[in-house]
Amino acid sequence: MGIKLKALILITCILAATLLASQETHARAIHVKSEKALRRAVTNAVQGDTIVLRKGIYRLRRQLVVEGKSGVVIKGEGACLSGGMRIPLWRLRQAKGLDKGVLRANLKRYPIGEICPKGDPHLTGPSWSELFADGVPMRLSEWPDEAPLPLDSVVTPGRGYIRPPEGDGFGVIAFREDRPLEWKHPELGWLWGCFRFGWTSELTPIKRIGRDKTIEAGSLTNYGFGHNPGERFQRWKVLNIPEEVTLPGEYSLDADGKKTWLRLPNDTKRLEISVLTQPLVRLVNCSNVVISELEMTCSRGDAVSISGCSDTRLEDCVIHGMGHVAASIDGKSRSCGLACCELYDLGAGAVELAGGDRVNIVRGDNYVENCRIHKMQYRVGVVMSGLGNRISGCEFYNSATMAILMLGNDQTVEYCNVHHVCLDIEDNGALYHGRNPAQRGSVIRGNYFHDIEVPFNVRALYHDDGSGAVEVYGNIFQNITSPPVQIGGGSDIRYHDNIFMDLPCAAVKTDGRLKTWGADRLIAHRDSVALVDGPAFRAHYPEFASYYEGDPAEPQRNVFTRNVFYKVKWAFEKVIWSDHIFNNDIEGKANFISMMCDNIKTDENPGFLDPTNPLAGFTANPSLLDTIPGFILPDLSRIPPTSSVSNDAYRPQSAAGFTGQIAGVSDELHTPAGRAQ
């Protein structure tokens, strides 16, 4: 063999080895700096590619679809995806007939969306087009600027979607002030409020403002209008009136007339309007795709939709200013999630977390972990459904309503720091678990629920209307002004190794509502059970086979053991309820708890280094281990620290409606005007 031939073989071998190696470890970085280049890179991406978005704002006029990809990373380098368009400041003009400082913008060039009813039952769908000043969502003009007005003068209840089913037309309320009579375009106005009950606020158009100082709603509301004397959650405001653009950051939108009136915050440099209704990014049938270090903002719908994917995630992303949610993960996705993301200023909650199969008992293993979720309007932070999904190590705060709505089975909520939530809602819970005993097998552990001090009746954990079959352990409940736990008629609930502390009220409230006023829930329960009941379900939950034998309305098999009640007024609420007398005991069998034992109630520090800050940790030998040997101390290092809530008031108003100013709620109810109720 000649030297040349040997050399040729050697080179060929080296090339082959290099090619093989490159196939095995293929890793290609594709740098893009325009929307067009981004779409092309996504279309052509193959396994191992990292698409790097150079710094800048990428304004998407349609969604970016990532379909059927595997092993691809899309990474930002200071890049931001936006669903909005810019409104040049030089196009703004002083608005005619309005106060100095109110500007007008012509929106004829913009594909804007009109204001729509919001609040339950209008929970889904994109928001209207919102204005953003330097990236911060502005808010529809409010009247009054101060605290909302009490709903104390209902002229006509009107019909409701849910009840009252009788009645006629839309609701009419009366007001005492003169100001609304000065409005030239009352038809642009929207009425926000809690019109009958406190668990839902609504946004409904105004049909007419009468000279007799009445406002007629322009659509059905959930329950019609009704005055419940003394209930402070019943309050209202008018939004979107041009004359009420009185504060910096307010605007009024006339979508039909294609114009807006606004007051810019001082030194605003960039004005945008959200226009895109589709998700900014839609991931379909992907596996092992990662979106990292991207900012997403200024859109009417969702930021990211994950559908039919596996092992696909968002990490280190910042998503804010969405009209709907930050991310949705559908029921066909497996092992997908969000990690280390910050989600805030969201119009309808942060994450819709589905996954798993409740009929065939297949886990979804989708997750939200180590995320910071705040400034939420109307809708819940994370809605869990399906089977076998997880929320771990997240912080939730500054939210109008619940942090977590836990539906489905075998879910896990662990090591979360939940505070300053349910700021604007009544009869609800930071974690709400409701209304279906077939939703079983979930675990709530190692969380820190604290500083929920509101004038309304809310819980940290609310097991509502006969829901049950959860295990709750290793949690700390502190500084909550109404009983942090409510078990509303359910069974098979186990609380152990929890610490309740610094409560000016009872820690736990229980009832047997299915035996009295909630008896109709049993029928609804059976319908819900039928949807999942089958061989796999029965094999997975063998105890459920006998659930409806005996008296299913009677709470049964609920257990409270090894819990610490430290500086708590009462462990259990003492009330006389129906034919039951509740007591404050922590041992025995009462209060619809089948077994209470080994609980302690004390005013002595059970072992915190700093009882005002449980996250500072436990002493080397916490005394509670002497009183309750083997007590499961929560792993406080897994709980994120508490963020400051100052300068981070929850989204003051958003696509989903408005926000109450809890701090401004007057202790004094207005005197009824004496009009027809």
Ligand SMILES: [Ca+2]
């Ligand atoms: Ca105003």
